[in-house]
Amino acid sequence: MKNNFLILAFLFFSISAFAQIKKAAVKDLAFMSGTWVQKSEWGDLEEFWSQPNGESMMSSFRCVKDGKALFYEFVVIELEEGLPVMKMRHFNRGSIAWEEKEKPLFFPLVTLKGKLAVFEMKDKSVRLSYQLITENKLSVVLEEKDKNGQPKKDIFSFTRKLY
Template identity: 55%
Template sequence: MRKTYLLIIFVLTCTLSASAQLKKAYVKDLAFMTGTWTLKHEWGDMEEFWGQPMGDNMVSTFRCVKNGKVVFYEFMAIEQSDSIPVMKLRHFNKGSIGWEDKDKPYLMPAVKIAANEVVFESLDKAVRITYKRINPLKMDCILDEKDKDGKWKKDVFNYALVKH
């Protein structure tokens, strides 16, 4: 009986601490992402620009170019909800052809914000994007995705700051 009681307390404590992890956060807490970030990757040359937080939002553009030709683009807006920042992401092929429906951006609420780090998670919990500022000139973007078999796949993008 005591083991069952301790197990219940442990599960409740973990659940409460996980849900309490991010009750209130603000877009301004993400200012560490600001800058123009680049890297050379097997997918192609990548550039991601993050503007300073302005009011209740911040925006980003991303492009991936291989052999001088665009692979794809992204536009990201992080907007303040009532309690937390939410990333709204859209992908585009060459010619500005969108992947997502025009009224359905890919939504990813922030699930963790710490000093120089934020984790966004898709509503279906199948994708996580982590931005982690390593030092003044380096920031990692970590993409964790479940594949069709439910196994996690991780891609790490080691960005270098070009300009702030």
């Protein structure tokens, strides 16, 4: 009897842990706001997140190496059907877009627990996690498959830029 209870409890908590969220507000993502910087093998990284406003947030990102910007990202998070959805576009120097005009990358919010937000493409090919570790430390984890189809994880440890 005790074993049956433990099995049922395990199943209940396992299922609920993987259940997708049904509703969230953009304001719940305010912990991401700020200007975040990191030096990495890619170069000097800088990511700015606005405060939530008008059921949206926006972000700009740039990667600078050897004194030259290599690429940029522009991101908006907008509320769609009760859930925040991240919409991302990449650009080379000269503002040359990687994605087609009508096709930004879409990442619906799939997990929101305290200061952790996880966004994932519907085909599950790419996942982005944002977690505020301390007031001045933001961890961003990019999970995707490499050119050979093998799982790849890049972890970015951003520090809040204080002016």
